[in-house]
Each structure stands twice: as C-alpha cells, then as structure tokens.
Amino acid sequence: MEAFWSLAGMAGAAFVAATLLPAQSEAVFVGLLAAKSVDPLALFLTASLANTAGSVLNWWLGRLIAQHGVEALPARLRPDPTRFGKAQGWFTRFGWPSLLFAWLPIVGDPLTFVAGTLNYPLLRFVLLVLIGKAGRYAALWAGWTSLA
Numbered sequence: 001m002e003a004f005w006s007l008a009g010m011a012g013a014a015f016v017a018a019t020l021l022p023a024q025s026e027a028v029f030v031g032l033l034a035a036k037s038v039d040p041l042a043l044f045l046t047a048s049l050a051n052t053a054g055s056v057l058n059w060w061l062g063r064l065i066a067q068h069g070v071e072a073l074p075a076r077l078r079p080d081p082t083r084f085g086k087a088q089g090w091f092t093r094f095g096w097p098s099l100l101f102a103w104l105p106i107v108g109d110p111l112t113f114v115a116g117t118l119n120y121p122l123l124r125f126v127l128l129v130l131i132g133k134a135g136r137y138a139a140l141w142a143g144w145t146s147l148a
Helices: 002-018 026-035 040-068 081-094 096-101 108-117 122-147
Strands: none
Touching: 002 026, 002 040, 026 040, 026 122, 040 108, 040 122, 081 096, 081 108, 096 108, 096 122, 108 122
C-alpha cells in the first residue's frame, strides 16, 4: 500500500508541476528514489506520464484560448504575459523541436500552452513532450543511481 501512495504522490506532484501553476516534481522523484519505497521503473513511468498529462492540460487550455479568448480561463489559470511571450518566441523560432524542451523551467510550461493556441496536433505534441520529460526523469534517475 505504501508503494501505491508513493506513486500517487509522484503522479500528483508531476502533474501539477507541468501545469501553469508553480511547482516542482524533481525533489519528489529523487526523494522517492532515495526512500526505496517503490520500484524505480514504476516511479519513472508514473512521473513521465503524469508530467506529460499536465502538459496536455496546458495544450487544451491553449486550445480554449485560441477558440474563446483568454477570458474563457479562470483568472489564476491565465498565462503570465511575459512568460507567454517568451514561450511564443521559442515556438516561433524553433518550431516543433522546442517541445522536446517542455521540461525546462520558466518557458517549458507556457511553451506547451502556446502549442495549444497554435493548434499543434495533439498526438505529435504528446510524443515530443513525453520524450523530453521522460529524458529529464531518466537523467535524474541515472544521476541518483551513480551517486547512490
């Protein structure tokens, strides 16, 4: 039962960290690796999938904006204009490969939102974002393994 709650906590932290809300999941991931309370592969898969799901929420919110305007979102979910502008610049400059960097702090989450506003195809979006986010958790896992 402990493993279930550990994975549920990881899923929650990873999902929220990928949304436009300020949060981080890396400390939870490494903490659970250190606690050895859950299978590392299950932890990796849970974190990667939940973090990607949070980005899909951003994409969907971006689609809402594209269809109905920013007023369609609750005030606390509206993008910060500065971060949104930076993300638009990244996506405009680098196109679809920029989605591989959706895990980056500050610009990553708004980048996924921008992809939704531009009606970027969902299946390609999920694939690219999953690759990037899984790569980040894989690097954390490998780093932890080399230190432990």
